[in-house]
Amino acid sequence: MKGICQIPVIPCRAEPFDRSEMVNQLLFGETYEVLEEQDKWVKIKSHGDNYECWISKNQHADTSGHRDKKLIIAQKFSAAHHKDQSIFLPAGSIINDERSIRIDDKEFVLENEVVTKTPEDLDKLSRSFLNTPYLWGGKTFMGIDCSGFTQVLFRCVGYAIPRDAWQQEEKGSSIEFGDHKFGDLAFFVNKEGKVNHVGLLLSQNEIIHASGKVRSDKFNNEGIEHSDNGELTHRLHSIKRYF
Incomplete structure (x- = not known):
């Protein structure tokens, strides 16, 4: 059985109960395979990145009657209206009509016609998320985590990358420090040496990332330097290029 997200966002949980950790979100138009059903829960695998998690059965919608969806909402969010009802689609939502x-x-x-974005648009698009609060498992302008941020940005400009930071680090071409440029992703490790953070390079010495909130900080060969106090907040592991 296949399903589709037909509301702006569906929380995806690690286990089939309400108090379970939210590990991901499905955005409008994302499709998935149903793997298992348990009481009021459905275990799914997202078609976009093969991520497995649980969603509430009352938020599951069957894909029958839906056309293949191709267009991406490539702005922070897009509003759509029906009479006195409104819906707000987050960046990365997938639709099949430019106007509705x-x-x-x-x-x-839709208030605004869908416009195709390219990697050159990443600077403006990423900065539109500045001050968005950090939310573990989040992928929207209401709350987003570091790898959700980079995944959504890349989807908006036509590139599919995995969900989690360590998975994203396994893709792309390795770049030496000094050869990096706008559009590359930089990855960082915790004290145990495991990749646990990612950000988008806006230049050779500026990075935008989700840490507490979406913020712009300084970038050097050691890692991320907090733009306010100069503290080294994240230790550099690697740099990858995808386009």
């Missing part, structure tokens, strides 16, 4: 979406036989008209 259909939910439960209701047509919601």
Whole structure:
């Protein structure tokens, strides 16, 4: 059985109960395979990145009658309206019409036409998320984690990368420090040497990343230097290029 996210965002949990950790989110239009059903929960595997998690059964929607979806919402969010109802689609949402979406036989008209973005747009797009609060497992303008941030940004410009930082680090081409440039991803490790953080390079000495909130900081050969107090907050592990 296949499913589709038909609301702006669905929380995805590690285990099938309400208090379980949120490890990911499905965005509008994302599809998935149903692996298992348990009481009021559905275990799924996302088609976009093969991420497995549990969602509430009352948020599951069957894909029957839905066309293949191709267009990406490539701005912080996009509002759509039907009479006195409104819906806000986060960046990375997948739709199949430039002007409207259909939910439960209701047509919601988008305020802005969908515009295709390219990697050159990453600077402006990423900065539009500045001050978005950090949220473990989050992928939207209401709350986002470091790898959710980079995954959504790359989707908006036509590149699919895995969900978690350590998975993203396994992809792309390795780049030596000094050869890095705008658009590369930098990865960082914890005290145990495990990759646990990622950010987007805006230049050779500036990085944007989600840490407490989406913020811009200084970048050097040691890692991330807090722009306010000069503290080294993240230790550099590697730099990868995807385009």
